[in-house]
Amino acid sequence: MKYLPALLVMMTSSAAPALAQSSLPPARYADRQLQDPAQEAEAKKLMETLRCLVCQGQSIADSDADMAGDMRALVRQRIAAGEEPEAIRQWLVERYGAWVSYDPPVEPVTWPLWAAPLILLAGGLWLARGRFRRKTR
Template sequence: MRGAALILALAMLVASPTLAQDSLPPAPYAYQQLDDPEQEAQATALMHTLRCLKCQSQSIADSDAPMAGDMRHQVRTRIAAGESPEQIRAWMVERYGDYVSYEPKLGANTWPLFALPLLMLALVAFVLRGRLGRAKGEGETGSKPQ
């Protein structure tokens, strides 16, 4: 009984920061657009190329997760401060890793993303060539009907 109470207390301690984060009000620019339409267009275009780390299948522009709101706030604040979208992307990648970007750059960690599809196509072509060549050869050497 005492062990169960201890586990419950530990679980509450671990879960409380997570629950508290969802109860915080959203960052000011999470849902508020910038006053300058050109800056807002830059921010929106960039937000569509950054992945929500909580949802993982949505961009931060499309996600309603609190973390995506914080990321939108960061993008808009930095655009308003005069940073370029590429500088902001580099900062996001540095902070959250390559996974945050829907447009990964070719580098030491990402080259397999670019090389594996080409290797798979070469393998498929090799297998098809072998099978089609064998089928063609069997058709030519087969017995003639009498």
């Protein structure tokens, strides 16, 4: 009887991923390409630069998540309506934040992120210089 709460927690937490799947049908253009090959190429190029909000490590072009399918459908619908890819990207960034783009903007807030590799490289070279320099005494 003392293990009952732990057993209930384990049972409900293991069922959560199964309950997270949507029972709704996918959006019309989630997995269907546009009829115009030029528009589809433009949509595909844009989709490869947008991050899936669920998977976080995949682009919406590669992800199987329902949210990525909805975002693919949205991109294709807007491309078919004649919107420019950059306008669509801006709309998605305004809606979901700069994190949705694989190409984050260079702003004062992100300067440390852009400068960190250069600083670490310079520090490593400085340490290596001191390590490999001949001792002159």
